[in-house]
Amino acid sequence: DVKVTQSSRYLVKRTGEKVFLECVQDMDHENMFWYRQDPGLGLRLIYFSYDVKMKEKGDIPEGYSVSREKKERFSLILESASTNQTSMYLCASSPPGGISYEQYFGPGTRLTVT
Amino acid sequence: AQKVTQAQTEISVVEKEDVTLDCVYETRDTTYYLFWYKQPPSGELVFLIRRNSFDEQNEISGRYSWNFQKSTSSFNFTITASQVVDSAVYFCALSEASGSARQLTFGSGTQLTVLP
Numbered sequence: 001d002v003k004v005t006q007s008s009r010y011l012v013k014r015t016g017e018k019v020f021l022e023c024v025q026d027m028d029h030e031n032m033f034w035y036r037q038d039p040g041l042g043l044r045l046i047y048f049s050y051d052v053k054m055k056e057k058g059d060i061p062e063g064y065s066v067s068r069e070k071k072e073r074f075s076l077i078l079e080s081a082s083t084n085q086t087s088m089y090l091c092a093s094s095p096p097g098g099i100s101y102e103q104y105f106g107p108g109t110r111l112t113v114t
Numbered sequence: 115a116q117k118v119t120q121a122q123t124e125i126s127v128v129e130k131e132d133v134t135l136d137c138v139y140e141t142r143d144t145t146y147y148l149f150w151y152k153q154p155p156s157g158e159l160v161f162l163i164r165r166n167s168f169d170e171q172n173e174i175s176g177r178y179s180w181n182f183q184k185s186t187s188s189f190n191f192t193i194t195a196s197q198v199v200d201s202a203v204y205f206c207a208l209s210e211a212s213g214s215a216r217q218l219t220f221g222s223g224t225q226l227t228v229l230p
Contacts, residue, residue, distance in 0.1 A: 009157075035220075040123070042205060042222040058217070090159065102149060103218060105159040 003027070004106035006091050012112045019078040021109050023091030030096040032074035033103060034058075034066060037088040049074055050096070081113045117141065118208050120221035127196055128229050135191040135224045137206030143167075145211040148182065148189045149218065153203040165189060196228045 007022035025032065031050050035043040035058075045058030047066040055066050063085060067075045074093075078085055088110050092103040119138045127133045139148065150162040163173065165182050173180045177194045193200055203225050207218040 040222055042118075042120075043218075043220040045217060048217070088157070090157075092159075102161040102164055104161070105151075108157040110157075 004091055004093055004104050006089075006106040006109050008109050009107060010110050010112075012114065013078075013081050014114055015082060017078075017081050017113075019081045019111065019113075021076040021078075021089055021091075021111070023074045023076070023093075023106055024072050025074075025091075025093040025104070026072065027093065027095075027104070028071065029093035029104075030071070031094045031103075032068065033092040033094075034064075034074065034076045035090045035092065036060070037090055037108070043090060046076065081111075083113050085111065086113045087111060117219045118206055118221035120204075120206055120224050122224045123222070124225045124227070126227045126229060129198060130195050131228075132192060132194050133196050133226065133228075135193075135204050135206075135226065137189045137191065137221060139187050139189065139206070139208045141187075141208060141210050143210045147209040149207040149209070150180065150189075150191050151205045151207065153205065153223070155202070159205065162191075193226075196226075198228050198230050201226060201228045 004025045013019050033048040034046045037043050044060050046064050047058050049055045049068040052071050065077045088108050090108045091106040094101045094103045117140050146167045148165045151159040152162055153159045170182050179192045181190045203223045205223045206221045209218050
């Protein structure tokens with residue numbers, strides 16, 4: 001079974017702090033994704049990566065950056081956390097190829113910025 | 115305009131009732147895929163089904179069934195004889211050939227509550 005793990009289930013940070021959210025997958029997937037989930041808005045893509053050191057902006061990249069130094073690990077960075085970044089963050093991975101593959105999700109990190 | 119619309123924000127049913135979750139999508143592509151995911155209270159999205167745009171056959175898996183109709187751009191999900199364990203948020207998603215080959219566009223989700 002594909003396993004996607006996220007470093008924390010719950011995180012509380014203060015405004016202005018630098019925040020790292022870590023995601024690791026164990027199925028050698030090329031593609032990895034970071035989403036945020038907010039009530040009434042569904043999942044919105046922040047960034048994704050299709051290879052080591054490669055990244056592409058999603059729909060809402062502002063205020064975020066990412067890092068992918070190893071294939072299995074994809075980090076989301078909030079350079080200076082703000083209260084409007086309080087949300088559920090979900091990481092996902094998928095095999096390479098076209099549009100037919102489903103994504104496999106981690107359990108999510110609920111981030112609260114105070 | 116939203117590419118994937120789930121108009122039902124919340125649905126509440128009593129156990130053993132049938133329930134249908136609606137999904138309407140928008141795309142100009144002829145090749146695309148539609149997905150349904152379930153998000154139980156634990157938070158992890160679980161893949162349920164994938165359907166490509168060339169296959170309009172309905173699908174049944176146990177108590178779950180899916181009705182794909184290209185004429186109405188809909189991909190609805192029915193749970194027959196619902197159970198309390200079906201309580202979750204359900205997301206419909208679209209993957210298009212013209213977009214990035216890796217992106218899914220999600221609807222806003224439908225919270226289903228099944229009461230005992």
